[in-house]
Amino acid sequence: MYVNLQDWLAALAGGGLIGLAAALLLLGNGRIAGISGILGRAMARSANPFRRDDLAFLAGLIGTPVVLALLFGAPQIEITTGPVVLAIGGLAVGLGTALGNGCTSGHGVCGLSRLSFRSIVATGAFMTAGIATATVLRPMFGL
Amino acid sequence: MRTLIALLSGSLFGAGLFVSDMIDPGRVLAFLDLASGAWDPTLAFVMAGALIPMALAWRLTYRRTEPLSGGTFPPSPRQDADGALLGGAALFGIGWGLSGFCPGPALSSAGFGGPQVWLFLAAMLAGMALAPRLTALATTRAASGTG
Numbered sequence: 001m002y003v004n005l006q007d008w009l010a011a012l013a014g015g016g017l018i019g020l021a022a023a024l025l026l027l028g029n030g031r032i033a034g035i036s037g038i039l040g041r042a043m044a045r046s047a048n049p050f051r052r053d054d055l056a057f058l059a060g061l062i063g064t065p066v067v068l069a070l071l072f073g074a075p076q077i078e079i080t081t082g083p084v085v086l087a088i089g090g091l092a093v094g095l096g097t098a099l100g101n102g103c104t105s106g107h108g109v110c111g112l113s114r115l116s117f118r119s120i121v122a123t124g125a126f127m128t129a130g131i132a133t134a135t136v137l138r139p140m141f142g143l
Numbered sequence: 144m145r146t147l148i149a150l151l152s153g154s155l156f157g158a159g160l161f162v163s164d165m166i167d168p169g170r171v172l173a174f175l176d177l178a179s180g181a182w183d184p185t186l187a188f189v190m191a192g193a194l195i196p197m198a199l200a201w202r203l204t205y206r207r208t209e210p211l212s213g214g215t216f217p218p219s220p221r222q223d224a225d226g227a228l229l230g231g232a233a234l235f236g237i238g239w240g241l242s243g244f245c246p247g248p249a250l251s252s253a254g255f256g257g258p259q260v261w262l263f264l265a266a267m268l269a270g271m272a273l274a275p276r277l278t279a280l281a282t283t284r285a286a287s288g289t290g
Contacts, residue, residue, distance in 0.1 A: 007164070007185060008185070008188055010162055010163060010164065011163045011164070011185045011186075011188035011189045011192065012188050012189075012191070012192040013162055013163070013192065014158075014159045014160065014161070014162035014163020014164070014165065014189055014192065015159065015163055015188060015189035015190060015191060015192020015193040015194075016159070016192045016193070016195070016196060017155050017156070017158050017159030017162060017163075018155075018156055018159035018160065018163070018189070018192070018193040019159075019192060019193035019194065019195060019196035019197045019200075020155055020159075020196050021152045021153070021154075021155035021156035021159060022152070022156070022193070022196075022197050022200070023196045023197055023199070023200035024148060024151060024152045024155065025148065025149065025152040026197075026200050026201070026204060026210070026216070026217075027200055027203060027204065027207075027210060027211060028145075028148035028152070028210055028211045028212055029145050029148050029149060029152075029210055029211075029212055029214065030209070030210035030212075030214045030215055030216045030217065031149075031217070032217055033152060033156060035156075035245075035246040035247040035250065036246045036271070039246055039250070039268075039271070040271050043268060043271065043272075050145075052146050053145050053146050053148075053149035054149070056146045056147075056149040056150040056153065057149040057150065057152055057153035057156075058153060058250065059150060059153060060149075060150045060151065060152065060153025060154035060155075060156070060157055061153040061154070061156055061157040061247065061250050061251055062157065062250050062251065062253055062254055063154070063157070063254070064153070064154040064155075064157035064158050064161070064251075065157045065158070065160065065161045065166065065251045065252065065254060065255070066254035066255060068157075068158060068161050069161075069254065069255045074255045075161065075164060075166060075167060076167055076169070077166065077167055077168070077169075077252050077255075077256045077257070077260070078167055078168065078169030078170075079168055079169070079243075079256075079259045079260075080169065080172075081168070081241065081242050081243070081259075083259065083262055085241050085242065086241075086242050086259060086262050086263050086266070087262060087263070087265075087266040088238070088241060088266070089237075089238040089239070089241035089242030089244065089263065089266070090238065090242065090244070090249075090262070090263040090264065090265070090266025090267040090269075090270065091238070091266045091267070091269060091270040091273075092234050092235065092237050092238025092241065092270065093235055093238035093239060093242070093244065093245060093246065093249075093263075093267050093270065094238075094266065094267035094268060094269060094270020094271040094272075094273070094274070095231075095234055095238075095270035095271070095273055095274050095277070096230075096231045096232065096233070096234030096235030096236070096237070096238055096270070097231065097235045097245075097246060097271070098231065098270065098271045098273075098274030098275070099227050099228075099230060099231030099234065099274050099277075099278070100227065100228050100229075100230070100231025100232040100233075100234070100235055101227075101228065101231065102232075103235060103245050103246050103247070104190075104239075104245050104247065105156075105246075105247050107232070108190060109190070109193045109194065109197055110197060111220065112194060113193075113194045113197035113198040113200075113201055114197075114198070114201040114220065116220035117220065117221075117222050117224065118220055118221055118222070118223070118224050118228055119220065121224040121228060121229065121232070122224075122228055122229075122231075122232040123232075125228075125229050125232035125233045125236060126232040126233065126235045126236035126239065127236065128233075128236065129232070129233040129234075129235070129236025129237050129239075129240060130175045130236040130237070130239040130240040131175050131176075131177060131236075131240065132236075132240065133175070133236065133237045133239070133240025133241055134172050134175035134176040134177075134240040134241075134243075135175070135176050135177045135178050135179075135240075136178075137237075137240065137241070138172075138176065138240065138241065139178070
């Protein structure tokens with residue numbers, strides 16, 4: 001893995017697309033592009049008047065990268081984490097985003113951009129926890 | 144029209160994750176792991192790239208009366224930060240730091256990332272389903288004065 005100018009441009013361009021996506025959902029449908037929220041609502045059994053829209057969003061989120069992978073080749077998905085830790089991590093992400101009402105897209109992209117106090121607090125918390133876990137905890141698992 | 148906008152938005156989002164390489168948990172972990180020796184600032188650039196159009200979009204919502212397809216814009220955000228927010232966010236961060244995955248990238252790589260991604264997704268869905276039960280449990284315990 002290396003970081004060069006091409007990577008940084010791709011990062012900015014990709015970020016721009018993400019921001020554009022969220023802006024479109026906000027200005028078009030008045031909805032926040034928080035992935036954990038959209039997924040949670042789509043999967044929940046409780047009534048959701050926007051379920052069709054949520055499912056359409058998820059279809060695009062899952063399907064478009066598949067199309068891009070077919071066109072340009074699948075990108076490297078480097079997973080060094082073992083299945084047990086992956087499952088624990090998944091459980092924590094699912095539980096945590098549900099309890100905290102958001103993730104990197106909801107709190108990070110949509111919340112920070114309107115200076116939401118809750119999102120600033122949440123983003124600070126998950127960034128700190130993420131960095132601490134990756135820097136200190138993962139090496140302890142031998143990762 | 145709502146559904147079409149949602150589909151387009153999801154597609155652009157997935158494309159953004161693909162182009163920015165945020166679907167590679169290795170690259171995300173290279174950002175989160177400060178001691179790796181090969182620190183990768185990509186994630187910060189992605190976030191910066193996303194915040195700019197979104198900040199502009201929020202400003203536009205203050206000037207318009209309603210979204211393009213009707214309905215309402217989201218209400219003003221709450222100003223209180225409670226234990227659930229902090230604890231939930233921290234727990235999410237731990238899971239993120241362990242796996243390098245958060246919900247968006249995991250879904251976007253589901254189509255070609257292989258069984259490891261599906262394992263993460265299954266566990267994530269289980270965690271999401273567990274949350275309201277835990278919340279209900281905490282609420283009833285608090286109401287009955289125990290715990």
